[in-house]
Amino acid sequence: MAANGYSWTEFPTREALAEALAGQVADRLADAIERRGAGLLAVSGGTTPGRFFEALSSRPIAWDKVTVTLVDERFVPPSSPRSNAALVAEKLLRDKASAARFAPLYHAADSAAEAASQAEADLSALPWPLDAAVLGMGTDGHTASFFPDADTLATLLDPAGGRTILPVDAPSAGEPRVTLSMTRLIEAGFLALHIEGAEKRAVFETAMGSGDKKPIRAVIEASPRPVKVFWAA
Numbered sequence: 001m002a003a004n005g006y007s008w009t010e011f012p013t014r015e016a017l018a019e020a021l022a023g024q025v026a027d028r029l030a031d032a033i034e035r036r037g038a039g040l041l042a043v044s045g046g047t048t049p050g051r052f053f054e055a056l057s058s059r060p061i062a063w064d065k066v067t068v069t070l071v072d073e074r075f076v077p078p079s080s081p082r083s084n085a086a087l088v089a090e091k092l093l094r095d096k097a098s099a100a101r102f103a104p105l106y107h108a109a110d111s112a113a114e115a116a117s118q119a120e121a122d123l124s125a126l127p128w129p130l131d132a133a134v135l136g137m138g139t140d141g142h143t144a145s146f147f148p149d150a151d152t153l154a155t156l157l158d159p160a161g162g163r164t165i166l167p168v169d170a171p172s173a174g175e176p177r178v179t180l181s182m183t184r185l186i187e188a189g190f191l192a193l194h195i196e197g198a199e200k201r202a203v204f205e206t207a208m209g210s211g212d213k214k215p216i217r218a219v220i221e222a223s224p225r226p227v228k229v230f231w232a233a
């Protein structure tokens, strides 16, 4: 199904989804390595991507030429169970993918704003644009760390903002955040949204309707290419 800036593909199981998404991301990275000698991937955290990470970690590509970073990060150290970097280390940077380089968004700093400035400087040397980015979505319609109640939401959703990394403060987020910018996400050669379960499907369908513009809809509308939505019950 294709509509309004996205394509929708549903899978019979979450395992089948993970394998299909891993295959498409690995193909994108392999193409990039052949074309420009390097691959750049941004992945989400949270509870959804574990199976996809495991499937991707065993794909036979030149992982030593790949840099993995995060779509967004909570302002917590890697020792925290809330750390997205810790999830990536445990589930993705293993097996064949253990040869990849990881570029963190978190830095030990006094504030998320300082961590974001440091990540902005560190990540400027990466081979942008992203070859692939895999978004997640919360049941409030947030994606990346574009939370509906963020005090800087307009800046976060600006497709023409000049930054790569932005700090986020939002009461609903649990802790301050650091996120890739809209600009960096929508310039990705392959932009996917990975969601699972009936509740997220309903949230997505409502968000794409005519009501309040949720952040996920803002990303889909700003993307120059259709966002590929991967869904399984």
Ligand SMILES: O=C1O[C@H](COP(=O)(O)O)[C@@H](O)[C@H](O)[C@H]1O
Binding pocket: 044, 045, 046, 047, 048, 049, 071, 072, 073, 074, 084, 135, 136, 137, 138, 139, 143, 144
């Ligand atoms: O806080 C976050 O939440 C979203 C969605 O997470 P999930 O647990 O509902 O899968 C995630 O995409 C984002 O990276 C993460 O920081």
